[in-house]
Ligand SMILES: Cc1ncc(C[n+]2csc(CCOP(=O)(O)OP(=O)(O)O)c2C)c(N)n1
């Protein structure tokens with residue numbers, strides 16, 4: 001099994017940390033991982049993206065230009081990466097703020113309204129884990145328990161209340177993700 | 182039990198240095214390697230092992246802090262990225278001239294000048310062909326994974342002290358910024374015994390004092406010193422060549438690539454083989470000494486060789502020198518911080534070697 | 538009333554100086570760099586010296602200053618702007634030459650170039666943006682970082698014993714006979730913006746009269762590097778930076794102002 005993923009969105013959406021938690025979870029179940037972020041001043045209020053690869057084998061190139069899954073969380077990211085999904089691959093997006101929706105017909109398209117849901121939860125911090133829940137519903141490649149372990153590692157002990165919030169967010173994401181085609 | 186961590190390359194090398202028993206780190210912030218010092222400052226190795234960490238006012242200061250500490254026999258290092266490495270070249274030449282061991286890390290980015298902050302391999306010439314003035318060589322290691330960023334801190338210090346020579350790790354923004362799984366090893370103790378044959382620790386009663394310098398006003402003496410350095414480099418060339426082979430047994434074509442490019446080539450090999458093109462890879466781990474002999478041996482069996490490097494074609498000169506004429510050798514690379522995709526690499530192998 | 542009525546020339550109350558290009562600023566929202574750029578360009582416009590001015594951009598967040606300042610400009614390497622400016626000014630003494638530098642650029646890696654340009658009394662103007670941090674590279678400690686201040690390379694706060702003291706470059710430079718006009722300003726309020734602009738004007742006037750090096754330090758915020766909201770960062774600056782870096786003239790017409 002090898003899963004090649006790009007996650008892209010605005011700087012503050014928790015794109016990089018979502019990738020990191022995914023990578024942690026895969027390590028917990030003995031897989032190989034790589035995580036490569038966009039870096040530098042372009043991230044200043046702009047867009048951020050991260051390529052995450054999970055595999056049973058040693059990983060070759062940590063950067064790619066086609067992906068099994070693209071998780072695209074704003075318009076720039078959708079415009080930039082929609083064409084990079086492999087035919088038959090998965091595109092997961094949040095419609096919030098989009099003026100152009102995904103158009104491809106040769107891939108599976110899923111929607112998760114994580115921005116709306118996180119607003120309902122009154123926590124923008126929950127956004128990325130709602131998306132994570134949606135993704136894991138579509139592709140349960142890492143076990144939820146391992147995601148929890150990953151969360152525990154990346155959330156400092158004094159913020160332990162955030163752990164529960166994030167667990168709830170994952171559950172909500174799993175519930176609200178819908179297949180569009 | 183194995184200690185596994187998810188780390189950035191820049192963090193792994195910092196943790197590696199602590200665990201290798203380093204005595205000190207001196208550096209100056211620059212993207213894409215600032216995490217090295219940031220990690221050290223957060224870890225507070227002073228409390229863990231007694232290792233000192235200092236943010237210098239410039240790379241010029243940092244490399245001279247290394248020069249000072251290294252002259253006393255301490256295990257010290259610095260890290261920077263391309264523009265900062267250029268500033269350090271004078272100090273590196275002095276370190277090599279005075280035969281001082283130290284570990285240097287370049288997390289390279291696109292140049293020339295201020296260039297970009299994206300990954301690049303265009304500092305190959307600077308790293309392996311001198312960089313600073315005078316006849317000297319650095320031992321140059323090219324990590325291609327986060328694990329190697331960790332491991333080479335150990336190897337780097339070992340080689341530096343074995344040959345009393347600066348060792349440079351030449352990586353790039355991709356290896357520095359990416360995260361992978363790293364298996365950590367046990368903490369080594371810091372050295373407490375210093376070799377009095379050359380280190381400055383204060384002249385003991387009844388013993389000769391030591392002087393560390395790279396100067397000899399007498400040209401004939403300077404030449405003798407240079408001959409000694411050259412003999413040391415010859416021994417190093419004989420004993421320290423390191424490389425890795427992938428899929429070369431049945432290969433018709435060969436990639437030669439190091440660091441991040443080697444990773445990209447491995448993917449290109451997979452895609453190529455799925456199309457029936459038999460490609461292999463020779464990955465130099467030591468860029469100096471360059472794996473000239475193993476490459477020459479392999480080359481005789483190949484229909485063509487593609488040297489892949491994120492540059493205008495620097496390492497390809499060493500590939501040509503190693504192989505000589507008779508085998509078709511080409512270079513492919515992107516520049517200025519652009520990273521080629523595996524597909525582009527494969528496409529260029531077809532265009533440059535197979536179509537011709 | 539529709540938009541066409543509103544945008545009539547007689548209704549014009551404020552206009553961006555044409556010496557600022559139309560390119561959107563790349564600074565974080567709330568950052569002081571943009572205001573400093575604008576008043577510097579306004580001074581050059583008001584003096585009518587655009588065609589006689591050559592600027593030197595640093596390495597720091599303002600590395601792209603030449604994208605926004607509509608004058609001839611050269612990008613220096615990190616810290617070397619005063620040397621680059623010296624080269625230009627010595628060959629073109631009749632031109633106005635300025636550098637625009639951050640605190641890392643001017644007070645860390647470029648300390649030698651800064652001090653020696655000042656000591657030679659180069660007839661250049663230095664605009665020095667002191668935000669107590671390396672903004673560009675993601676918030677590392679600068680020589681000007683306040684005691685106890687947290688940055689990514691002083692994550693437990695600046696420890697004076699191991700990391701040294703904040704460097705008051707401006708006071709230091711004022712001691713040198715080569716400097717003519719040395720002042721410290723800020724741009725966080727309209728009143729301070731007006732004062733800072735006056736100071737920049739005075740600096741260029743002093744360059745015009747070949748009086749030696751003129752330096753305008755602007756104590757500024759780096760809301761991103763300080764990890765604060767813009768307004769909070771300005772309040773923090775008033776409460777913490779100003780007591781350590783007091784505003785006002787330090788040297789005027791070659792003479793130290795009282796108590797300096
Ligand atoms: C030789 C060299 N070393 C380091 C760097 C990395 N670098 C770029 S900007 C900068 C510091 C910027 O801080 P400052 O001058 O205070 O400007 P600010 O971004 O805060 O406005 C550093 C260290 C570089 N570009 N060149």
Ligand code: SF4
Nearest residue numbers: 565568598672759760
């Ligand atoms: S990082 Fe700081 S100095 Fe740079 S643009 Fe942002 S707020 Fe301004």
Ligand SMILES: [Mg+2]
Nearest residue numbers: 639640670672
């Ligand atoms: Mg600054």
